[in-house]
Amino acid sequence: MKKMLLATTAAALVATSALAGGHAKEVKLGILIGFTGPIESLTGPMAAGAELAMTEATESGKLLDAAKVTPIRADTGCIDNGLSTSNGERLVAEGINGLIGGDCSGVTGAILQNVAIPNGMVMISPSATSPGLSTVEDNDLFFRTAPSDAREGQVMAEILQERGVKSIALTYTNNDYGKGLADAIESNFKAAGGEVTIVAAHEDGKADYSAEIGALASAGGDLLVVAGYLDQGGLGIINAALDTGAWDTFGLPGGMIGDSLPENVGPALNGSYGQIAGSGGEGIEKLVALAGDAFDATSPYTPESYDAAALFMLAMQAADSTDPADYGSKILEVANAPGEKIYPGELGKAFDIIRSGGDVDYVGASAVELIGPGESAGTYRMIEVKEGKNETIGFK
Amino acid sequence: MMDLLNAIVALSNFVIIPAMSYGAQLALGALGVTLIYGILRFSNFAHGDTMAFGAMVTVLVTWLFQSWGLSLGPLPTALLALPFGILGCMALVLTTDRIVYRFYRAQKAKPVIFVIVSLGVTFILNGLVRFIIGPDDQRFLDGERFIISARTFKEMTGLREGLAFKTTQGITIITAVIVVALLFWFLNRTRTGKSMRAYSDNEDLALLSGINPERVVMITWLIVAGLATIAGVLYGLDKSFKPFTYFQLLLPIFASAIVGGLGNPLGAIAGGFVIAFSEVTVTYAWKKVATYVLPESMAPDTLVQLMSTDYKLAVSFVILLIVLLVKPTGLFAGKAV
Numbered sequence: 157m158k159k160m161l162l163a164t165t166a167a168a169l170v171a172t173s174a175l176a177g178g179h180a181k182e183v184k185l186g187i188l189i190g191f192t193g194p195i196e197s198l199t200g201p202m203a204a205g206a207e208l209a210m211t212e213a214t215e216s217g218k219l220l221d222a223a224k225v226t227p228i229r230a231d232t233g234c235i236d237n238g239l240s241t242s243n244g245e246r247l248v249a250e251g252i253n254g255l256i257g258g259d260c261s262g263v264t265g266a267i268l269q270n271v272a273i274p275n276g277m278v279m280i281s282p283s284a285t286s287p288g289l290s291t292v293e294d295n296d297l298f299f300r301t302a303p304s305d306a307r308e309g310q311v312m313a314e315i316l317q318e319r320g321v322k323s324i325a326l327t328y329t330n331n332d333y334g335k336g337l338a339d340a341i342e343s344n345f346k347a348a349g350g351e352v353t354i355v356a357a358h359e360d361g362k363a364d365y366s367a368e369i370g371a372l373a374s375a376g377g378d379l380l381v382v383a384g385y386l387d388q389g390g391l392g393i394i395n396a397a398l399d400t401g402a403w404d405t406f407g408l409p410g411g412m413i414g415d416s417l418p419e420n421v422g423p424a425l426n427g428s429y430g431q432i433a434g435s436g437g438e439g440i441e442k443l444v445a446l447a448g449d450a451f452d453a454t455s456p457y458t459p460e461s462y463d464a465a466a467l468f469m470l471a472m473q474a475a476d477s478t479d480p481a482d483y484g485s486k487i488l489e490v491a492n493a494p495g496e497k498i499y500p501g502e503l504g505k506a507f508d509i510i511r512s513g514g515d516v517d518y519v520g521a522s523a524v525e526l527i528g529p530g531e532s533a534g535t536y537r538m539i540e541v542k543e544g545k546n547e548t549i550g551f552k
Numbered sequence: 553m554m555d556l557l558n559a560i561v562a563l564s565n566f567v568i569i570p571a572m573s574y575g576a577q578l579a580l581g582a583l584g585v586t587l588i589y590g591i592l593r594f595s596n597f598a599h600g601d602t603m604a605f606g607a608m609v610t611v612l613v614t615w616l617f618q619s620w621g622l623s624l625g626p627l628p629t630a631l632l633a634l635p636f637g638i639l640g641c642m643a644l645v646l647t648t649d650r651i652v653y654r655f656y657r658a659q660k661a662k663p664v665i666f667v668i669v670s671l672g673v674t675f676i677l678n679g680l681v682r683f684i685i686g687p688d689d690q691r692f693l694d695g696e697r698f699i700i701s702a703r704t705f706k707e708m709t710g711l712r713e714g715l716a717f718k719t720t721q722g723i724t725i726i727t728a729v730i731v732v733a734l735l736f737w738f739l740n741r742t743r744t745g746k747s748m749r750a751y752s753d754n755e756d757l758a759l760l761s762g763i764n765p766e767r768v769v770m771i772t773w774l775i776v777a778g779l780a781t782i783a784g785v786l787y788g789l790d791k792s793f794k795p796f797t798y799f800q801l802l803l804p805i806f807a808s809a810i811v812g813g814l815g816n817p818l819g820a821i822a823g824g825f826v827i828a829f830s831e832v833t834v835t836y837a838w839k840k841v842a843t844y845v846l847p848e849s850m851a852p853d854t855l856v857q858l859m860s861t862d863y864k865l866a867v868s869f870v871i872l873l874i875v876l877l878v879k880p881t882g883l884f885a886g887k888a889v
Contacts, residue, residue: 371837391689
């Protein structure tokens, strides 16, 4: 035990000295996301995306004094607060200069409270979307390149308005994500003058959804909005609604967008529409080209991960320091206008501009625009199901 | 008059028909549980996954038939594949009985040990099914989807409310009736069936009168495999095939069997319908029906919902608790739990 203590103290000492040395030749960025657990299929490309930005910066040789950027991966399990906190502590002990993570909203809050704030570490989450994280006391240490679900509610309400929907029935998967999103949709749609006839939860993985559909159908509405998961209860709800003829069209938030839904439901889903966080255009195309066959750059939250890593490095360059206390305040500066727009693959150019005293406006792969307390304004892809496929019909 | 018709149609569409077919699926599942309890004297937690396994074999054979171009016209091809699924499931339960349960039977192990053993079997089957077919939703339904769809019904009758009756719901209810009739005929009229009931009533007496216990056990497993596969396939056709939901189905199935009286086949059927109807009706929002039936001035603004659908599972368990408190043997006097 004594040895252990000594070792950790030594490690902490090393860490502090690494932090103090602003012009270290090595920059370490922690990647703390759920490599195991409910979103394990997403985290592979996410980490690869973040590491791609780091390799790019290292190879450019222009970050600080030709610093080498090293990633250190650690697991959150997505829903395991204890694991996340201890792995976060470990990363800090290993001397990271910035923390990319966490992934799921719950653990992200835990890491912020137990690791980032006590250690003064800056963290940028690529995928935590809970509205609760917008208002949390973060000592200006927490940023995210993912938009808040509150924003999605706003976007969805706008889309419904544009389509002339007057009233909706709303059902959500009974967890933090579903509840938060449903609240956001409900309040925004009501504020815009729409009517919400019923808000009812559904449990995932249940045997039968007749009762839920009975209640929803009785309440009525132009459209049924299903804030659930496409391969869970959301699918069951849609099937039951179609079978009973209660609804023909559905509103589909991000959790319901995926190839498997039109496949599993069949032609009856045609005409349903929704939105998912994501951006089109130059940024994402450049990232896809950059990634090549190494990983799927369009996988959810992968562009956001690349951008999180890039923001860290740009802010360090702007502050000419790897100390979170110095560069933290620069993150909003490099992310937003004014300045020259920077896309994936142009990090070297951006480092040069900053060094020569210029301004950059990092756009990146996910059209980064940080608002309010440092979270992505959020671009959403509007989707409509046409002939059994999710078609992108625009951006918002 | 039209309003009254509309009310009746809405009620049938959202409550009666869905609850009937769900009830039939639960009843078939509960029959399997109750037979095992009556004859082998333990609660078989592996029943949900036995259903998943039988359904999985059926799904695989259905895909094979579909690739050959075989079909039953308007009926789902799965009905053609069902016998193969049953055979596959029979092979499975006989194997588990041979290598697992027989050992504990020979030891005259206590029922609670059997329950735990069956829990172990559950997890193994769980893994086996996922290993073979994966954890995702699988589609294997083909043929005509509706006997009558909500839209056609509205056009035909001119009513405002639609009535949908799915082919799978029709098949579920008809199959359930046939299977139950066959089972009762078998248990009450045939020599083997009578020997099974004798064994269930009093094991020692049955042994003395020359009934071969291993044969009774084997036949029980075979029937249970048939029931489980049929229930699993009907459920998969009506909803969708996903291994995890079969595990979830275990709770309502046990609730059905216990409410009806464990060990009593008639009780299992009644229990299935009690649970299904209570899940759907108690949490139903009566607004739509009430708006049709009541005069306009009394039309409700609220949903007229007794409690939110969140509580539907709680409802069936409250019923279960009440039954156990008032009548511990269940509605139809099964064995005390």
